[in-house]
Amino acid sequence: MTATGYRLPAGGLVALLALPLGAAEPLLPGDARNAAKLYRMHCSGCHAADGSATAIGKRLGAPMLRDPALIAGRTDDQLISLLLKGSPRHPAPGTALTLLDAADLVAYLRAGLPAISDLFPDAAAYTVKAYTLQGPALVRAEALVGEELRADEKALTVFSVYSGQQPPAGPRLVPQDPVQLDELSPKTKRGYVVFGRLPGGPVAMALGPDLSVVRLLSADPQVAKAAPAVVGKGGKGSGQRRPFVSKAAPDAARALTRLYARAAEAAALAAKEEADRHLFDAPEKRSSP
Numbered sequence: 067m068t069a070t071g072y073r074l075p076a077g078g079l080v081a082l083l084a085l086p087l088g089a090a091e092p093l094l095p096g097d098a099r100n101a102a103k104l105y106r107m108h109c110s111g112c113h114a115a116d117g118s119a120t121a122i123g124k125r126l127g128a129p130m131l132r133d134p135a136l137i138a139g140r141t142d143d144q145l146i147s148l149l150l151k152g153s154p155r156h157p158a159p160g161t162a163l164t165l166l167d168a169a170d171l172v173a174y175l176r177a178g179l180p181a182i183s184d185l186f187p188d189a190a191a192y193t194v195k196a197y198t199l200q201g202p203a204l205v206r207a208e209a210l211v212g213e214e215l216r217a218d219e220k221a222l223t224v225f226s227v228y229s230g231q232q233p234p235a236g237p238r239l240v241p242q243d244p245v246q247l248d249e250l251s252p253k254t255k256r257g258y259v260v261f262g263r264l265p266g267g268p269v270a271m272a273l274g275p276d277l278s279v280v281r282l283l284s285a286d287p288q289v290a291k292a293a294p295a296v297v298g299k300g301g302k303g304s305g306q307r308r309p310f311v312s313k314a315a316p317d318a319a320r321a322l323t324r325l326y327a328r329a330a331e332a333a334a335l336a337a338k339e340e341a342d343r344h345l346f347d348a349p350e351k352r353s354s355p
C-alpha cells in the first residue's frame with residue numbers, strides 16, 4: 067500500500083483527557099456533534115464554517131485552519147491553551163468553554179487531516195520548522211520543476227520524524243529548543259513529512275532519510291494513481307531527482323514533482339541543521355590525536 071485515504075481520529079484524545087478528571091464513562095459519539103456546535107458558536111465568525119477565513123477573520127490575519135501543517139505543528143496542549151486562554155493575537159471565548167469543550171474542539175480541528183503518525187506509524191517524536199528556499203536550493207528545485215516557483219511555494223514546513231519509545235498519546239512534538247533538539251539522536255531519524263495542496267485536495271508526502279519518497283497520503287484518487295511513479299523515487303543527489311511521469315495521472319505526477327522538488331530541498335536544509343547540531347557528538351568515532 068502506498069497511498070490511502072485520510073483516517074479520522076477515533077476520539078482517543080478526548081477519552082484520554084477525561085481520565086485525570088475522573089470521568090469513567092468513555093466520551094465518544096457526542097464529541098464531534100458538541101464540537102461542531104461549539105465551532106459554529108465561537109469560531110466560525112472568523113474562521114468560517116470550512117476553516118477558511120471570513121472577511122473579519124482575514125482582516126485580523128486568521129490562517130487557513132484546514133492546513134495539516136498548521137494543525138500537526140501544534141500540540142494538543144498548545145491548542146487547548148489557545149482556546150481556553152487566548153493569546154495576544156487571539157480572542158479567548160472566555161468562560162464559555164470548559165476543558166472538555168476545548169478538547170472536543172481540538173479533536174474537531176484534527177479530524178480528517180493527516181497526522182505525522184499516519185505517515186510514520188512508529189514515530190515517537192518530531193520537530194517542525196518552516197524553511198525558505200533560496201540560492202542554489204531554489205535553483206535546483208526550479209530546475210526539477212522546469213519553471214520558477216511562485217512566491218508562496220518558496221516556503222515549506224518540514225516535519226523531521228524520529229522513532230523510539232512511543233508516548234501513549236502519540237508522537238511528541240519537540241519544540242525548537244537547542245537542548246531538546248540535541249537529545250534527538252540522528253540514529254533514530256525516520257525521515258521527513260511535508261504537506262501540500264493539489265487541485266484534488268491536500269496531500270501528505272513522507273521522505274526517508276535518503277530523501278526518497280516513502281509514502282503518499284491523500285483522499286484524491288489521482289494521487290493513488292500517480293503513486294507508483296512517485297513512491298521509491300528521488301534521493302539525495304540531484305541526479306536522482308527527475309520529474310515523476312505517470313500515464314495514469316499525468317497532472318497529479320506533475321503536481322507531486324513540484325511538491326517533491328520543494329520537499330527534497332527543504333528536508334535537505336533540515337538535515338544540514340541536524341548534522342551541524344551533532345557536529346561534536348560521538349567523539350569515539352574521531353581518530354584520537
Ligand code: HEC
Nearest residue numbers: 108109111112126127128129140149153155156157159171
Ligand atoms: C475574532 C476572530 C476569531 C475568533 C472568534 C476565533 N479565532 Fe482563531 N484565529 C484568529 C486569528 C486572527 C488568528 C491568527 C492569529 C494567531 O495565530 O493567534 C487565529 C488563529 C487560530 C489558530 C492557529 C493558531 C496557531 O497556533 O497558529 C487556531 C488553531 C484557531 N485560531 C482556532 C480557533 C478556534 C477553534 C476558535 C473557536 C473556539 C477560534 N479560533 C476563534 C481569529 C479568531
